[in-house]
Amino acid sequence: xxxxxxxxxxxxxxxxxxxxxxxxxxxxxxxxxxxxxxxxxxxxxxxxxxxxxxxxxxxxxxxxxxxxxxxxxxxxxxxxxxxxxxxxxxxxxxxxxxxxxxxxxxxxxxxxxxxxxxxxxxxxxxxxxxxxxxxxxxxxxxxxxxxxxxxxxxxxxxxxxxxxxxxxxxxxxxxxxxxxxxxxxxxxxxxxxxxxxxxxxxxxxxxxxxxxxxxxxxxxxxxxxxxxxxxxxxxxxxxxxxxxxxxxxxxxxxxxxxxxxxxxxxxxxxxxxxxxxxxxxxxxxxxxxxxxxxxxxxxxxxxxxxxxxxxxxxxxxxxxxxxxxxxxxxxxxxxxxxxxxxxxxxxxxxxxxxxxxxx
Amino acid sequence: xxxxxxxxxxxxxxxxxxxxxxxxxxxxxxxxxxxxxxxxxxxxxxxxxxxxxxxxxxxxxxxxxxxxxxxxxxxxxxxxxxxxxxxxxxxxxxxxxxxxxxxxxxxxxxxxxxxxxxxxxxxxxxxxxxxxxxxxxxxxxxxxxxxxxxxxxxxxxxxxxxxxxxxxxxxxxxxxxxxxxxxxxxxxxxxxxxxxxxxxxxxxxxxxxxxxxxxxxxxxxxxxxxxxxxxxxxxxxxxxxxxxxxxxxxxxxxxxxxxxxxxxxxxxxxxxxxxxxxxxxxxxxxxxxxxxxxxxxxxxxxxxxxxxx
Numbered sequence: 005x006x007x008x009x010x011x012x013x014x015x016x017x018x019x020x021x022x023x024x025x026x027x028x029x030x031x032x033x034x035x036x037x038x039x040x041x042x043x044x045x046x047x048x049x050x051x052x053x054x055x056x057x058x059x060x061x062x063x064x065x066x067x068x069x070x071x072x073x074x075x076x077x078x079x080x081x082x083x084x085x086x087x088x089x090x091x092x093x094x095x096x097x098x099x100x101x102x103x104x105x106x107x108x109x110x111x112x113x114x115x116x117x118x119x120x121x122x123x124x125x126x127x128x129x130x131x132x133x134x135x136x137x138x139x140x141x142x143x144x145x146x147x148x149x150x151x152x153x154x155x156x157x158x159x160x161x162x163x164x165x166x167x168x169x170x171x172x173x174x175x176x177x178x179x180x181x182x183x184x185x186x187x188x189x190x191x192x193x194x195x196x197x198x199x200x201x202x203x204x205x206x207x208x209x210x211x212x213x214x215x216x217x218x219x220x221x222x223x224x225x226x227x228x229x230x231x232x233x234x235x236x237x238x239x240x241x242x243x244x245x246x247x248x249x250x251x252x253x254x255x256x257x258x259x260x261x262x263x264x265x266x267x268x269x270x271x272x273x274x275x276x277x278x279x280x281x282x283x284x285x286x287x288x289x290x291x292x293x294x295x296x297x298x299x300x301x302x303x304x305x306x307x308x309x310x311x312x313x314x315x316x317x318x319x320x321x322x323x324x325x326x327x328x329x330x331x332x333x334x335x336x337x338x339x340x341x342x343x344x345x346x347x348x349x350x351x352x353x354x355x356x357x358x359x360x361x362x363x
Numbered sequence: 364x365x366x367x368x369x370x371x372x373x374x375x376x377x378x379x380x381x382x383x384x385x386x387x388x389x390x391x392x393x394x395x396x397x398x399x400x401x402x403x404x405x406x407x408x409x410x411x412x413x414x415x416x417x418x419x420x421x422x423x424x425x426x427x428x429x430x431x432x433x434x435x436x437x438x439x440x441x442x443x444x445x446x447x448x449x450x451x452x453x454x455x456x457x458x459x460x461x462x463x464x465x466x467x468x469x470x471x472x473x474x475x476x477x478x479x480x481x482x483x484x485x486x487x488x489x490x491x492x493x494x495x496x497x498x499x500x501x502x503x504x505x506x507x508x509x510x511x512x513x514x515x516x517x518x519x520x521x522x523x524x525x526x527x528x529x530x531x532x533x534x535x536x537x538x539x540x541x542x543x544x545x546x547x548x549x550x551x552x553x554x555x556x557x558x559x560x561x562x563x564x565x566x567x568x569x570x571x572x573x574x575x576x577x578x579x580x581x582x583x584x585x586x587x588x589x590x591x592x593x594x595x596x597x598x599x600x601x602x603x604x605x606x607x608x609x610x611x612x613x614x615x616x617x618x619x620x621x622x623x624x625x626x627x628x629x630x631x632x633x634x635x636x637x638x639x640x641x642x643x644x645x646x647x648x649x650x651x652x653x654x655x656x657x658x659x660x661x662x663x664x665x666x667x668x669x670x671x672x
Contacts, residue, residue: 038474042478090458090459092458092462142648142651142652146652146653148648148651148652149601149651151405151458152594152597152598152601152647152651153648153651155591155594155598156594156598156644156645156647156648156651157648158591159591159641159644160641160644160645160648163637163638163640163641163644164637164641166637167635167637167638170635170637171635290462290465290466293459293462294466297459329474330473330474330477330478332469332470332471332473332474332477332586333470333474334470335466335469335470335473336466336467336470336471336474337470338466338470339409339463339464339465339466339467339468339469339470339471340463340467341463342459342460342462342463342466342467343445343449343460343463343464343467346449346455346456346459346460346463347449347453347455347460348453
């Protein structure tokens with residue numbers, strides 16, 4: 005009965021896609037209990053959360069502005085994960101990408117904009133790719149666990165960024181004023197990304213991220229390199245027998261993941277802050293993992309996921325203002341969402357192994 | 364440079380190195396058990412934060428530091444239990460569930476801090492206790508034998524852990540669960556139960572590690588005060604080749620380099636402090652890359668399923 009089999013397969017796939025969606029309501033139910041314990045009315049709190057994240061134009065543009073780096077980091081996590089690599093180095097890759105972009109934008113400020121702007125984006129992606137590529141090569145060549153090395157690379161990038169922003173890259177005006185705030189000079193206007201909605205922060209970076217999400221889908225499912233990356237991630241041994249050079253593709257998937265996080269840093273600098281400053285990565289490196297997971301590790305799934313979580317981050321501040329509950333509640337709930345999504349069946353090793361033998 | 368390496372400076376570095384190693388030892392030894400049984404808990408940092416908060420809060424409110432320590436161990440153990448449920452029973456991808464646990468612990472400890480404390484306050488933590496006789500040894504006595512109880516406890520944990528892991532039936536079960544769960548299962552070892560015990564124990568130890576910061580070493584709580592120490596603790600388990608004594612070596616090396624960079628900063632040597640802070644992390648990566656490679660437990664991060672190979 006092939007029809008019935010097909011139907012079953014389709015049903016299973018739909019269930020798999022829908023399961024993570026359950027994680028959010030469950031996490032928010034737990035959150036409601038916590039809110040009650042803190043003496044806040046969950047309905048008021050969540051109401052404020054939703055209205056400030058999605059309620060008006062200002063909220064929506066803020067949400068989409070935050071969704072942009074989340075989507076880019078999430079795409080990087082998707083690629084790496086499909087190659088069997090867990091990329092926790094997003095924070096560091098964002099910082100290095102942003103630093104590289106800033107250095108080039110300021111150093112070559114006299115170049116015409118039509119050269120400088122794309123150059124800055126590319127340099128940002130390259131910076132992230134290098135920062136992801138180092139652990140990638142360490143993994144491929146020396147078998148260094150990538151989870152640990154990317155965590156170390158985060159710490160190193162943070163110090164590097166602090167050092168550069170307090171020393172060589174500090175805004176000369178900060179020294180002249182004696183304020184010494186650790187931030188770079190403003191980027192030349194020629195590399196500022198155009199605004200999508202006037203007098204908001206939303207910029208063309210959001211469109212870049214959106215286009216890239218589609219391209220990543222095409223790359224992973226319609227190109228040979230993408231196919232090999234997925235083969236390595238699904239079953240490294242089988243890929244090796246088939247003649248795929250597993251270490252090369254592991255390193256590549258991590259470097260590519262880094263490139264997307266680096267690009268997120270570049271866009272944050274060129275489109276939102278217009279300069280490099282401390283704390284620019286703002287936890288996007290970790291929230292991006294949540295986005296990727298919630299999007300079922302699919303580049304197109306990451307699009308709605310990034311908008312949802314962008315909205316939650318914006319809404320958290322609104323909630324803090326209206327019911328005086330610290331916005332760290334949202335970070336707690338994000339953690340719960342990860343636990344629930346990962347704990348749900350689709351990510352269980354048993355299930356994926358069974359799927360491998362079936363297909 | 365000669366100025367840097369005078370005797371008091373060296374003794375100072377050893378003294379602070381030993382203190383700095385304390386939280387790593389608790390967390391890493393706990394994780395050593397979890398990983399030897401085949402479970403990879405990356406959420407140590409989140410557990411440490413919750414341990415640091417609960418230890419501090421209970422210690423401060425009750426005025427009893429031991430009660431604080433107990434609270435930290437219980438909260439840590441509960442979070443370990445949660446991790447065990449997700450990784451052993453639900454068979455989830457362990458690296459990612461660890462990140463979830465980390466985010467959860469980071470968020471919840473910040474939330475509770477803001478709700479219950481509001482601002483950074485310090486308390487009087489565990490006081491140093493001089494060990495009779497040994498503490499009177501010239502120079503070394505003060506450096507090695509004049510610490511608080513949690514510091515001694517961390518170092519005592521190493522031989523105990525090594526003994527339990529290599530000389531007891533329980534330790535054999537733990538290692539069997541991590542090396543060859545199928546064979547161990549066929550001989551009647553309850554794999555899942557063993558893993559539940561080690562991961563819960565690892566959580567309790569991570570909780571104590573956090574409390575060692577908030578009620579014995581730094582004596583205050585602030586948001587994200589571990590600053591990624593839990594991740595280093597996981598790295599130290601790899602570094603130490605999954606053996607308690609190896610973990611001790613790694614923890615000491617990492618902490619001494621850290622103490623050294625602190626001294627460099629104090630001494631005003633012409634090295635930017637941000638670059639100095641980088642040193643231990645660079646060292647850890649190099650160590651992971653070039654240290655003598657020990658084979659990791661064969662079933663590490665693989666959920667156990669009876670009848671599969």
